[in-house]
Amino acid sequence: MAKLTIRIPTTDEVFETTDIDFTQYNPQQIIDSMRGNLPQAGEGKGWKILRGGQVVDQHVALDQLGFRDGDTAELVAKVEGAQAARMDLASRHGLSPYQEVKTA
Numbered sequence: 001m002a003k004l005t006i007r008i009p010t011t012d013e014v015f016e017t018t019d020i021d022f023t024q025y026n027p028q029q030i031i032d033s034m035r036g037n038l039p040q041a042g043e044g045k046g047w048k049i050l051r052g053g054q055v056v057d058q059h060v061a062l063d064q065l066g067f068r069d070g071d072t073a074e075l076v077a078k079v080e081g082a083q084a085a086r087m088d089l090a091s092r093h094g095l096s097p098y099q100e101v102k103t104a
Helices: 027-037 081-092
Strands: 002-008 013-020 045-051 072-079
Touching: 002 027, 013 027, 027 045
Parallel strands: 002 072
Antiparallel strands: 002 013, 045 072
């Protein structure tokens, strides 16, 4: 069994998960188990685990994502759903996600 420390950089809150099997748990399961202890992520946002500053696939086992016993991961609030898709599409085309797009 292993330990993973979770840190929220915006608040400096730290949580420790202990006695977890990194081959059996994924980031989303860790987040779900912490729900009662987490602050609100914000409207239209959800919590995501990062490794090395990059958002990881929330549904892949921790060991497959490269996490090891004693590691520290960051937990950040990210835009989800349609708003996230809109922001991603806009950024790929060099537009503001809030800019009105005129169609023919």
